[in-house]
Amino acid sequence: EVQxxxxxxxxxxxxxxxxxxxxxxxxxxxxxxxxWFRQAPGKEREGVSCISGRIGLTHYADSVxxxxxISSDNAKNMVYLQMNSLQPEDTAVYYCAALRSTYYCSNYGxxxxxxxxxxxxxxx
Numbered sequence: 001e002v003q004x005x006x007x008x009x010x011x012x013x014x015x016x017x018x019x020x021x022x023x024x025x026x027x028x029x030x031x032x033x034x035x036w037f038r039q040a041p042g043k044e045r046e047g048v049s050c051i052s053g054r055i056g057l058t059h060y061a062d063s064v065x066x067x068x069x070i071s072s073d074n075a076k077n078m079v080y081l082q083m084n085s086l087q088p089e090d091t092a093v094y095y096c097a098a099l100r101s102t103y104y105c106s107n108y109g110x111x112x113x114x115x116x117x118x119x120x121x122x123x124x
Contacts (some may be wrong), residue, residue, distance in 0.1 A: 002026045004034075004096050007119030009039040012086055018120060020081040022096030028051035029072065033105035034079040038120075040093035047108030048094070049081060052101065060085040064090075066118065085123045093117040 008020040032059060035050035049070040056080045058070050069082040080095060095118075097111035 004115035006118040040092040050105035
């Protein structure tokens, strides 16, 4: 059974940093892509960043390029999202999700396994 557990959310001031972690189990990282998504109140969920398990191909939404960095530790089945220069508009519940995909990860609409989410709040 695919399981994903996020951690690392919290309250931070604008300009600060947080690192989110996603602990994955029940599948081989080589066969899956892991994505980070976020959903702010009253807004649709959006794909923020993703990484393919086998080759480490990454993708970032324009809104976070240059500020967020995704990485993985395949030996530990962990994926991280380092978020720097956070702004109030980054406030949202952040989810990690998994998609069976060997090489590509940016087909955000197809992710079908989800964690429970972690709240990130950025104060101005």
